[in-house]
Amino acid sequence: MTPTREDVIDFVYAEARMLDEGRFADWLALWLPEGHYWMPLDYKQSDPETVTSLLYEDNFMLRLRVERLEGERTFSQKPKSRCHHVLNRPFVDEFDPGANRYVTTTSMHYVETRLDEQQLLAVTARHELKVIDGTIRIANKRVDLLNCDAAFGNIQLLP
Amino acid sequence: MPAYTPETARALIRGHQVHRDVYTSPDVFRLEMKHLFRNVWVFVGHDSQTPDKGDYFTTQVADQPVIQVRHSDGEIHVLYNRCPHKGTKIAIDRTGNTGKFFRCPYHAWSFKTDGCLLAIPLKKGYEGTGLSDTLNGKGMKAVGAVRNYRGFIFARLAETGISFEDFFGDSLSSIDNMVDRSPEGRLEVSGPPLRYMHKCNWKMLVENQTDTCHPMVAHESSAGTAVRLWQEMGNPEPRPAAMQIIAPFMSPYDFFEGIGIRTWPNGHGHTGVMGSIHSSYDAIPGYFSAMTAAYGEERAKAILDENRHNTIYFPNIMVKAPLAQLRNFIPLAADRCLVESYVYHPVGAPRELTARSAMYNRMINAPTSIVGHDDLEMYERAQEGLLSDGLEWVDLHRLYDADEDFSETRVENGTTERQMRNQFDAWAKFMHEEPQPVRAEAAE
Incomplete structure (x- = not known):
């Protein structure tokens, strides 16, 4: 199957909806096994490995993160956080069925809340997507926070 | 509740228990900043954050805004981040290079990177006024003492007090081990x-x-x-x-x-x-x-x-x-x-x-x-x-x-x-x- 640009854009919206609705098992299933979720610490950071990031998680770490959210003794999630993404229409920066490579850039406002606290983050998400067995999957995702160099309290869910 | 003094604050410590006010009282916190953190050696930064002359790094020692800067002689200095004129913070960037001198963005008073006053525009307006006899007329104030221990910069805010070696003693063996792990x-x-x-x-x-x-x-x-x-x-x-x-x-x-x-x-x-x-x-x-x-x-x-x-x-x-x-x-x-x-x-x-x-x-x-x-x-x-x-x-x-x-x-x-x-x-x-x-x- 060759996706249309519309399919690629719909995918980015659908992914955000899964996170907002807490359907984390569905969300994990979107990922290719070798993918990394990267949230840089530095503005325009180019090295995810020898310089600290906020997140640079492989499939095992993402599974652990999601599994933990449901745990009996996950004290920082009693009560649970909720999140909310507001998306601009994604830009399709690369659309290359020949190379099976689709890249989007999406501006978002991400809201996370727990108890009486609510925080707003301005986010730019870059998705690298591939089509495997007829479905679109995430090869890599990079999430840049506009204020990545600010001091944060807990950010517990996934922008 | 009466305001704490250093003496009454010390009574909050009993060895096997401490009074909750040491964690919750703004008054005790104020004493910590004013006394405890002034009298001891506090970490500032690492010298590799300011590798070249004129490189600076802004941070805090306790509640005090400071600048770690490499002076023209290659030594690291730690200065209070405050213009001696009106109090304007001299540097706001977290890191940067200021060249040979700092220049206040408000009235262009300038200072060498060891803090000494370099120049004031229209300086004749201060002739005979007594400015040069005051601490403000000397330049940016430095902290009490600075020590670069194997790349780690520590400062004591107080002018006098315990020496670096007496304060840390054998505990420096952990920093030694950390640095020795570099070939x-x-x-x-x-x-x-x-x-x-x-x-x-x-x-x-x-x-x-x-x-x-x-x-x-x-x-x-x-x-x-x-x-x-x-x-x-x-x-x-x-x-x-x-x-x-x-x-x-x-x-x-x-x-x-x-x-x-x-x-x-x-x-x-x-x-x-x-x-x-x-x-x-x-x-x-x-x-x-x-x-x-x-x-x-x-x-x-x-x-x-x-x-x-x-x-x-x-x-x-x-x-x-x-x-x-x-x-x-x-x-x-x-x-x-x-x-x-x-x-x-x-x-x-x-x-x-x-x-x-x-x-x-x-x-x-x-x-x-x-x-x-x-x-x-x-x-x-x-x-x-x-x-x-x-x-x-x-x-x-x-x-x-x-x-x-x-x-x-x-x-x-x-x-x-x-x-x-x-x-x-x-x-x-x-x-x-x-x-x-x-x-x-x-x-x-």
């Missing part, structure tokens, strides 16, 4: 620090660094889940670095009892005397041979076999020598603490070593860390819980001995709260008025 004997900062805001008192974070009875409880949700997931996968080998980092958090109590805690005078101490949760990481290819080439095999082995866990440099930093990490617990208010967590690259070592340190830092110390989330949850619950009037004292009885003497270095059971008591002993010791400097006129 070239020096570290370089690797990127900006993680910055994590905590709505709790700074001392809760410092105490938690040697609290070995919490990992298997508070971190069951992260480390325990990691161990379970790995078992469900059939415990495949080799374990990836992430598992090597997180699984030891679930070590049983007897492991932590066995690794020991060492306390030094003046509130310093460390966990992991006989090995630690950092002892069983995979060797990085090429690292041991680089160390052997630099130090010889015997010395290289001795350096790498020392796997201390967390070393507290009282009052407010922790270093992990095996991972070349430093965490700075910057106090902002009684109920607010900014944590900055740095990674350093041991110069001459393979980059993979630094990659593991960076991984540890984001897995454990980030505001997005599944381990950090539960720590912060505990601190903030404690900060709120302490406001209840049911009980006024916080307990520190674990392995308490009424005769303990903190002026001697001791190694004890790794679950003791002795190091926390040691910190409070130092807290009371340095909570006093600053010794008066010898004034020029008095000396005449």
Whole structure:
């Protein structure tokens, strides 16, 4: 199957909806096994490995993160956080069925809340997507926070 | 409630318990900033953050905004970040290069990078006014004393007081081990620090660094889940670095009892005397041979076999020598603490070593860390819980001995709260008025 640009854009919206609705098992299933979720610490950071990031998680770490959210003794999630993404229409920066490579850039406002606290983050998400067995999957995702160099309290869910 | 004085604040410390006001009272916090943090040596930054002449780095020592700057003679100076004219902060960027001098953006007063006044526009307006007789007429004020110890910059705000060597003593062995792990004997900062805001008192974070009875409880949700997931996968080998980092958090109590805690005078101490949760990481290819080439095999082995866990440099930093990490617990208010967590690259070592340190830092110390989330949850619950009037004292009885003497270095059971008591002993010791400097006129 060759996706249309519309399919690629719909995918980015659908992914955000899964996170907002807490359907984390569905969300994990979107990922290719070798993918990394990267949230840089530095503005325009180019090295995810020898310089600290906020997140640079492989499939095992993402599974652990999601599994933990449901745990009996996950004290920082009693009560649970909720999140909310507001998306601009994604830009399709690369659309290359020949190379099976689709890249989007999406501006978002991400809201996370727990108890009486609510925080707003301005986010730019870059998705690298591939089509495997007829479905679109995430090869890599990079999430840049506009204020990545600010001091944060807990950010517990996934922008 | 009457305002505390240094003397009445000291009465909040009883060895086996401390009054909750040391965590919650803005008045006690003010005394900590005014006295405790002025009288001791406090971490500022690393000299690799300002490698070239004119390079500067802005930070805080306690509640004091300061600039770490490399002067034209190559030495590091630490100046209060305040124009002597109207008080404007001279530098706002976190890092930069100011060239040969600082220039205030408000009225263009300029200063050499050691703080001395260089020039004032329209200077004749000050002729005969007496400005040059005041401290403001001298330039940007420097802190009381600065010491660059193997690249780590410490400052004492007070003009007089305890010397660097007397304050830290044998505790410097942890910094030595961290720096010796570089085949070239020096570290370089690797990127900006993680910055994590905590709505709790700074001392809760410092105490938690040697609290070995919490990992298997508070971190069951992260480390325990990691161990379970790995078992469900059939415990495949080799374990990836992430598992090597997180699984030891679930070590049983007897492991932590066995690794020991060492306390030094003046509130310093460390966990992991006989090995630690950092002892069983995979060797990085090429690292041991680089160390052997630099130090010889015997010395290289001795350096790498020392796997201390967390070393507290009282009052407010922790270093992990095996991972070349430093965490700075910057106090902002009684109920607010900014944590900055740095990674350093041991110069001459393979980059993979630094990659593991960076991984540890984001897995454990980030505001997005599944381990950090539960720590912060505990601190903030404690900060709120302490406001209840049911009980006024916080307990520190674990392995308490009424005769303990903190002026001697001791190694004890790794679950003791002795190091926390040691910190409070130092807290009371340095909570006093600053010794008066010898004034020029008095000396005449």
